[in-house]
Amino acid sequence: xxxxxxxxxxxxxxxxxxxxxxxxxxxxxxxxxxxxxxxxxxxxxxxxxxxxxxxxxxxxxxxxxxxxxxxxxxxxxxxxxxxxxxxxxxxxxxxxxxxxxxxxxxxxxxxxxx
Amino acid sequence: xxxxxxxxxxxxxxxxxxxxxxxxxxxxxxxxxxxxxxxxxxxxxxxxxxxxxxxxxxxxxxxxxxxxxxxxxxxxxxxxxxxxxxxxxxxxxxxxxxxxxxxxxxxxxxxx
Numbered sequence: 001x002x003x004x005x006x007x008x009x010x011x012x013x014x015x016x017x018x019x020x021x022x023x024x025x026x027x028x029x030x031x032x033x034x035x036x037x038x039x040x041x042x043x044x045x046x047x048x049x050x051x052x053x054x055x056x057x058x059x060x061x062x063x064x065x066x067x068x069x070x071x072x073x074x075x076x077x078x079x080x081x082x083x084x085x086x087x088x089x090x091x092x093x094x095x096x097x098x099x100x101x102x103x104x105x106x107x108x109x110x111x112x113x114x
Numbered sequence: 115x116x117x118x119x120x121x122x123x124x125x126x127x128x129x130x131x132x133x134x135x136x137x138x139x140x141x142x143x144x145x146x147x148x149x150x151x152x153x154x155x156x157x158x159x160x161x162x163x164x165x166x167x168x169x170x171x172x173x174x175x176x177x178x179x180x181x182x183x184x185x186x187x188x189x190x191x192x193x194x195x196x197x198x199x200x201x202x203x204x205x206x207x208x209x210x211x212x213x214x215x216x217x218x219x220x221x222x223x224x225x226x
Binding site for chain 2: 032
């Protein structure tokens with residue numbers, strides 16, 4: 001079945017460091033891919049998405065490219081800020097057993113130190 | 115512009131008690147979902163409703179029931195709460211055709 005595997009956390013970086021959070025997926029169909037972010041005490045917010053191979057999603061300085069050949073959707077940011085501290089979830093949307101469903105990775109907790 | 119609204123935000127139950135988590139969306143979406151979030155496990159699908167009048171089981175439905183009251187509202191009921199149901203519960207609705215899911219702010223439930 002469909003699944004998403006994320007880089008294990010927690011991840012701790014210094015401000016202005018380069019960030020990569022790895023995400024790979026397994027899917028029976030042709031999924032759309034998402035990154036969601038959860039700030040402390042809040043719900044999930046869509047950070048970026050990509051709906052087909054080679055699409056690049058971007059938002060707030062974060063980027064991720066849909067790589068079908070490696071079944072990956074790694075999240076990157078060139079210079080992180082303290083305000084980026086949050087939990088990041090990679091997810092895929094696919095038609096599973098006749099219904100559109102969103103399948104999540106386990107989440108990666110990111111802490112940015114000043 | 116409320117989006118997805120969940121109530122309550124926090125709840126403490128004793129084992130065996132029942133409760134209903136409420137969810138409403140004002141975006142006219144057909145599909146709605148209930149997830150639970152546990153540490154190190156991401157979010158797992160409990161139940162979903164592809165359209166008004168239909169509901170189906172997700173990955174972890176045991177111990178839960180749902181009602182799609184109308185297009186706006188999708189409630190989750192725990193008939194006899196167990197400590198294993200201690201979790202954060204999220205409701206979501208899906209926006210076609212871009213498939214973006216919109217999430218509520220969650221209900222933190224503790225069962226003692």
